[in-house]
Amino acid sequence: MKNIILVFCCFITLNLNGQDIIKTNDGDIKIHPIVHGTLALEYKEFTIYVDPYGGAEGFKGLNDADLILITDIHGDHLNKKTLTALNTKKSHFVVPEAVAKQMEGIDNSEIEILNNDNSTSFKGIKITAVPMYNLPVDAESRHPKGRGNGYLLNIADKVIYISGDTEDIPEMRALKNIDIAFVCMNLPYTMSIEQASDAVLEFQPKIVYPFHFRGQGGFADVEKFKSVINSTNKDIEVRLRNWYTEN
Incomplete structure (x- = not known):
């Protein structure tokens, strides 16, 4: 009975933290939705932050980032207030050139510039x-x-695949063999749920997370996004997670 209680408690903690686990052929990837377009990934001993935003409190309980990816210059992606509140001294940043030019005052082990269609590796x-x-x-x-x-x-x-702020561009539609996709959908900044679902149905990721769905008109209807996807393709798993405390 004691073992059953312990397992149940662990299950509750897992879900309260918003953590998903993806099995790979070499260990687990842990996915942590944080807020808006911000997420954290854990793999083996490495921790990755994507677009740290919303304050350091959202990263409570996570290790300091070994790798930080930033997608763009806007404040919900390159957020200096959050970055200076986090311990990033040992973090390796991978960013586009436009972001690198605005990173004065951010502690780091290295800032690596990576522009479209180029690749690098880390650990x-x-x-x-x-x-x-x-x-x-x-x-x-x-x-x-x-x-x-x-x-x-x-x-x-x-x-x-992490979409960044984009519309349903040809490069997205041409993606192949994507296991997990994080796809934005907030008007007027990125795309509608119709655009997003149409693109997802074309590149067919195995799992898709709608994120970055707060726009000028409020929250995008991610339930409808899920319905549109699965009415056409039931094999795409649409994962709806709590990216906003007010949602």
Whole structure:
């Protein structure tokens, strides 16, 4: 009876922390939704933060980041208040050039510039920068082509896609063999749930997390996003998680 109680308590803690576990052929990946477009990944002894935002409190209970990925210059992606509140002295940053130019005062072990269509590696994890931008491509774009990065992470036998702030661009639609995708959907900054679901149905990740879904009109209807996806393709697992305390 005691063992049953202990297992149950561990299960409750796992869910309260919002942690998902993905099995690979070489250990587990732990996924921690934090807030908006911010998440943390743990793999073996490594901890990865993506777009740290919302204050250090959201990372409570996690190890300091070994690797930090930043997608763009906007404050919900490059957030100096959060970065200076975290211990990043030993963190390796991978960022686009536009972000690197704005990182004065951020402690780090190294800032590595990675622009679209280039790859690097960190501790055996392959990192590829992929395009993220608004359509049409013009001078008025909030997210011009080439400034920011989406990312592909190859961890063991899994490929993880992090969209960054983008619309349903051809480069997204052309993705292949994606195991886990984090896809944005907030108007007027990125794309509608219709655009997002149409793109997801085209590149067919095994698991998709809608995130970054708070826009000017409030929260995007992620339940509808899930319904649209699964009414066409039941094999895509849509994971709805609590990215906002007010949601």
